[in-house]
Amino acid sequence: MNQTAIEATDLFKTFGNITALNGLSFTVTQGEIFGLIGPNGAGKTTTLRIMATLIKPSSGSASIFGLDVEKNASEVRKVISYLPEEAGAYKNLSGWEYLEFMANFYPLDKEAGQAAVEEAAKISGLGERLKDRVKTYSKGMNRRLLLARALMMKPKLAILDEPTGGLDVVHAFHVRRIIQDYAKNYGVTVLLSSHNMLEVEFLCNQVALINEGKIIGQGSPQELKSRYGAGNLEDVFMEATKLG
Amino acid sequence: MVKGLSNLINKEVKELLRDPKIMIGMVLMPLITFPLMGAAMNVSTSTIQESIKQVSVLLLDKDQGPMAQSLLLAFQSMNITVIKTSSSTVDEALNDLQQGNSTTLVVIPQGFSQNLTLGLKGQLVVYSAYKSLSMAEGIKSSAVDFPINLYKNALVTQAISQAFPNRDPETVLDPISVSNLAVVKGKIINVSADVLKGVFISQSMGFPMVIMLLLISAMQIAATSVSIEKEEKTLETLLTMPISRLGILTGKLAGSVVVAAAGAVAAMVGVNYYVGSVFTMIPPQNVSMEDLGLTMSPLAYGLLGVTIFVTIVSALTLAIIIAAFSENVRSAQSLVGPLNFVFILPSLILMFADIEMLPPPLQIVLYAIPYTHAILASKAAFMGDYFTMLRSIAYISVFTIVVLYIAAKIFTTEKIVTARISFRKRGLRKPLFKQPKLPEAYVPTAT
Numbered sequence: 001m002n003q004t005a006i007e008a009t010d011l012f013k014t015f016g017n018i019t020a021l022n023g024l025s026f027t028v029t030q031g032e033i034f035g036l037i038g039p040n041g042a043g044k045t046t047t048l049r050i051m052a053t054l055i056k057p058s059s060g061s062a063s064i065f066g067l068d069v070e071k072n073a074s075e076v077r078k079v080i081s082y083l084p085e086e087a088g089a090y091k092n093l094s095g096w097e098y099l100e101f102m103a104n105f106y107p108l109d110k111e112a113g114q115a116a117v118e119e120a121a122k123i124s125g126l127g128e129r130l131k132d133r134v135k136t137y138s139k140g141m142n143r144r145l146l147l148a149r150a151l152m153m154k155p156k157l158a159i160l161d162e163p164t165g166g167l168d169v170v171h172a173f174h175v176r177r178i179i180q181d182y183a184k185n186y187g188v189t190v191l192l193s194s195h196n197m198l199e200v201e202f203l204c205n206q207v208a209l210i211n212e213g214k215i216i217g218q219g220s221p222q223e224l225k226s227r228y229g230a231g232n233l234e235d236v237f238m239e240a241t242k243l244g
Numbered sequence: 245m246v247k248g249l250s251n252l253i254n255k256e257v258k259e260l261l262r263d264p265k266i267m268i269g270m271v272l273m274p275l276i277t278f279p280l281m282g283a284a285m286n287v288s289t290s291t292i293q294e295s296i297k298q299v300s301v302l303l304l305d306k307d308q309g310p311m312a313q314s315l316l317l318a319f320q321s322m323n324i325t326v327i328k329t330s331s332s333t334v335d336e337a338l339n340d341l342q343q344g345n346s347t348t349l350v351v352i353p354q355g356f357s358q359n360l361t362l363g364l365k366g367q368l369v370v371y372s373a374y375k376s377l378s379m380a381e382g383i384k385s386s387a388v389d390f391p392i393n394l395y396k397n398a399l400v401t402q403a404i405s406q407a408f409p410n411r412d413p414e415t416v417l418d419p420i421s422v423s424n425l426a427v428v429k430g431k432i433i434n435v436s437a438d439v440l441k442g443v444f445i446s447q448s449m450g451f452p453m454v455i456m457l458l459l460i461s462a463m464q465i466a467a468t469s470v471s472i473e474k475e476e477k478t479l480e481t482l483l484t485m486p487i488s489r490l491g492i493l494t495g496k497l498a499g500s501v502v503v504a505a506a507g508a509v510a511a512m513v514g515v516n517y518y519v520g521s522v523f524t525m526i527p528p529q530n531v532s533m534e535d536l537g538l539t540m541s542p543l544a545y546g547l548l549g550v551t552i553f554v555t556i557v558s559a560l561t562l563a564i565i566i567a568a569f570s571e572n573v574r575s576a577q578s579l580v581g582p583l584n585f586v587f588i589l590p591s592l593i594l595m596f597a598d599i600e601m602l603p604p605p606l607q608i609v610l611y612a613i614p615y616t617h618a619i620l621a622s623k624a625a626f627m628g629d630y631f632t633m634l635r636s637i638a639y640i641s642v643f644t645i646v647v648l649y650i651a652a653k654i655f656t657t658e659k660i661v662t663a664r665i666s667f668r669k670r671g672l673r674k675p676l677f678k679q680p681k682l683p684e685a686y687v688p689t690a691t
Contacts, residue, residue, distance in 0.1 A: 015662070052484045055658040074488060082484040088477040090255070092262035104251040105485040133262075149481075 003030045003065065005157055005189040006051060011060035013046050013213075020046040021057065022213030028206065030065075030156075033183050033190040035204035037197065037237060043213040044193035045085060048161050051191060052082035064157055081155035085162040085193075087146050091135035095126055095145050098134060102149045120152035123178055140171035147175055151182050158182070160192040164199060172196075176203055197233040207233065209240045216240050248487040249495050256469055256499020261506070265573075266468065270461050270507040278514030292383055299387040300325035302346040304337040309357025311366065318395040324387060334369075341373050347384040348372050360399065368392065452591035452619045455555070457511045459587045459615065462504030462556060463563035463580050469496050470567035471576030480661065489655040497560050504556075544625040547633040551621040554637060558614060558644035559587075561651045568654050569663050590616035594623075614643040 006028035013021040021043045028034040036044045049055045050062055053073040062069045067076045089098045099120045103113045121130055124144045129137070137145065143166070150158055163179060164172035180203060182188045194200050200207055201221045209217040209224070217224060217240045221233060228239040260266050301319060303326050305312050319326045327346060331337040334351055341349040349371040360366040370388060374381050404413040424436035433440075473479035482492060540548070563580050570576035590610050599607055599620065610616045617636035624632035654660050 049480075049661070052480075054480055054483055054661050074486070077484055078486045080484065082481065084477065084480045086477045087481055090259050090478055091476060092259050093255070097258070101251060101255045102481075102485065105248050105487050107247075146481075 004028070005030045005032070006034070006062070006064055006191060008047070008051075008062045009060055011047070011050065011057045011062060013043075013050065013055070014058050020213055021050075021060075023060070024210070024214050025060075026208050026215055026218060028189060028191060030189050031183065031187050032205045033179065033192065033203050035200040035207045036191070036193040036210050037195070037200050037207060037233065038193075038210035040195075042210045044210055045161055046213075047210070048082070048159050048191065048193055051157075052080060052159050053077055054082075079156040080159055081150040081153060081157070082159045083146055083150040083161060083163060085165055089134045089137075089142060089145055089149075092133060094133055095124065095130035095137070096121070098145065099124075099130075099149060099152065103152065106153055116152045120148040122148075123151055124148035125174065140167050143167055144171065144175065147178060151178065151188065154182070154186045154188060157189045157191065160190060162194055163192055164194070164196065172199070179203060197237070201233050209237055211241050249491050249498070252487070252492065252495030253498045253502065256495060257502050259472075260465060260469060260499065260503045263468070263472075266465060266503065266507075270465065270503075271510045274507070274511035274514040276514070278511070279517040282517050295384060297323070298325075299348075299384050300327055300346045301388055302337060302341050302344065302349045303328050304331060304334065304349065304351045306354045307352045307356040311357035311360045312352045315352065315368075315392075315395050318391045318398070319388070322391045322394070324391060338371060341371060346373075347375075347381070348388050350388060363403075452595050452622070455552070455615070455618055455622070456587050456591040458504060458507075459556065459559045460584050461507040461511070462500055463559050463583060464577055465503050465507070466496065466500035466560040466563040467567040467570075467576040467580040468573050469500055470564050471570050471573045474567075474570070475572040483660065489660075490652055493564070493651055493655045496564060497557060500560050500563075501556060504560075540625050541628060543630065544628060544633065547630065547637065548621060548625045551618050551633065551637050551640065554640045554644045555615060555618040558640060558647050561644065561647040565647065565651050565654060568651075568660055571664055586613050587615050589613065590619055594619045598623075614640045 004027060006026070008024060008026050011021045011024040012019070024043060024047060026034075036047060038044055046055070050057050050069060051064065053069050053076050056070050064076045065079055067079070069076055089095070090101070093101065096117070099117045100113075103116045103120070106113070106116070108116065121127075124130065124141075124147075126137075126141055126145060129141065130145075134142065134145070143164075147160075147163060150160065158179075160179070164175050167175065176199060179190055179192070183190050190203075192200075192203070205220060207219065207221055207224060208215045217227070217236070219227065224233065224236045225231065228236045230236040230239055261271070301324055303316065303319075305316075305328065316326055327344075329337045329340050329349075331340055337349055337351065340346075351369040351371070353367050353369065356366045356368070370392075372386075400417070401413040404411070404416050408416060424438075426433045426435050426437065426440050428440075470479075473482060483489070487495075562583065566579045566583070567576040570579055590613055593602070593606075593610065594616065599610055599616070602610070617639050621633045621636035624630075624636070654663065
């Protein structure tokens with residue numbers, strides 16, 4: 001039986017007068033690609049940031065492979081990898097130097113570190129361009145580099161915020177294939193958020209619909225579609241928000 | 245931890261030194277501009293020196309007497325070219341002055357020799373023509389002063405010799421000989437107060453200048469190193485890596501120190517060359533701090549090192565705290581900029597005065613600024629005043645611990661991600677223009 005990768009229970013998060021999360025709960029099983037879908041400001045990024053130990057919930061609890069994100073934050077960071085929606089790489093480093101820098105945070109010997117960087121170089125598909133400074137990269141190249149960084153250590157949990165956000169069809173296709181391969185081949189659990197319903201339907205085993213800081217529906221894309229009698233996840237979401 | 249830290253420091257140094265703003269602004273600019281300024285000044289001073297050598301004086305001798313002749317010899321003895329004008333009137337001679345290359349017209353009126361021979365005051369009229377507003381023109385115009393004064397002294401000496409044949413004219417003119425001796429730390433040194441003053445000035449200006457330059461550039465670098473992570477959206481990723489938040493803070497501090505030290509060395513090399521170029525005309529002082537017995541003991545060196553270390557750490561931490569509240573490099577540098585005042589104020593004041601000389605309210609202000617204590621410690625190091633040094637270290641250390649605690653609090657909580665200064669929230673900034681009434685949202689009707 002698969003282990004529980006994420007357990008979020010009754011999460012609340014407020015920023016001043018704004019309530020970002022309003023009693024959010026969900027569970028992710030190891031090896032799943034779990035998608036959070038919802039409109040802007042629904043609480044997707046806040047949820048991912050809590051899981052990535054960047055911010056703390058105002059109340060409620062969350063654990064990653066049994067490690068509490070607040071109490072065991074440093075242990076959690078050893079098993080996760082986070083790709084923020086608006087992430088960047090160090091402009092004055094080359095792509096290769098960036099990957100080396102990131103790999104060096106992990107307690108690996110020289111050969112293993114080198115292997116991880118070479119793995120990332122393959123994932124990125126940037127080839128010779130990895131020798132160039134990051135500031136010369138296009139948005140798509142940048143995103144591929146960052147995704148390669150996020151997956152190169154084969155983390156137990158990859159938290160990906162809008163992994164294909166702003167990418168063209170070709171780059172987005174490449175990124176989706178990589179995510180799928182890593183989940184399948186290395187057992188990497190993926191928690192991702194996306195606005196792209198087609199992408200979520202294609203990638204995710206499990207989907208949670210999030211609106212106004214809480215989950216209003218959860219299941220596999222097929223289950224959700226039959227539950228709401230909808231032809232696609234976009235319609236599912238619109239139906240769910242009406243009912244919710 | 246050590247691997248993660250060295251990894252971070254290595255990246256910080258690489259990233260900062262590859263940033264054109266930092267590389268050009270803080271390392272290359274001082275290294276190039278100061279020597280260039282010095283070279284320009286050098287060319288300028290050499291030109292002045294050359295032009296002084298070529299000074300020529302136009303002479304209108306209406307006296308034609310023996311004293312006028314001997315004055316002419318005094319000019320020539322100083323290698324000044326004297327051109328006797330053929331003009332007969334002052335107006336014509338002035339016209340010649342403006343037309344020709346001479347800078348000065350010396351008019352010896354009729355009766356000059358006679359007056360001097362009779363023991364009356366002789367009269368000379370010197371016209372200086374300023375053809376431009378340069379320093380060289382001023383120096384060339386005053387070139388005649390020296391031979392005239394020399395000639396006056398010769399006349400005085402001659403008069404004294406005649407009046408007091410048995411006395412040395414020098415003794416009559418300067419009857420008291422003064423020997424200047426300095427007592428420093430109980431040791432008598434045979435140097436004049438003027439020479440000593442020069443040594444003290446160079447010494448008391450040097451350290452505050454270095455500290456000021458180092459701190460100002462280090463703070464800008466530290467602020468940049470944090471704010472660039474926010475601006476380039478790399479901070480969130482870094483914060484989720486398996487390295488402690490305090491490790492990240494330490495890496496930022498250490499990386500900034502390394503780059504700032506490179507900047508400070510570049511600035512000092514540049515300034516040194518500049519000062520060397522500018523002051524080539526001034527003879528070097530032959531007295532060093534060692535000659536004065538003002539050498540630092542190994543303990544003083546050690547304590548001074550500790551002082552500099554805690555001072556730099558506190559300044560960098562302060563900059564990092566401020567940068568944590570800014571969203572980009574420009575706003576971080578703007579916020580850190582005003583802090584420079586707290587380095588410049590004590591540095592400037594203590595370059596010229598001892599703190600005890602100042603009015604009590606100013607003393608209190610200066611004592612409250614931690615960076616004052618770094619300068620006080622540097623002065624105390626030469627005097628072997630360990631109490632002042634330890635007191636300074638204690639004060640700066642307490643301040644450093646406080647700012648480090650605040651920085652650690654910011655880095656170990658979500659503040660590092662969420663903190664930002666917002667003027668709008670506090671109602672400090674009102675909209676410049678009247679806000680328009682917005683229309684209702686469009687509701688689509690298609691199904």
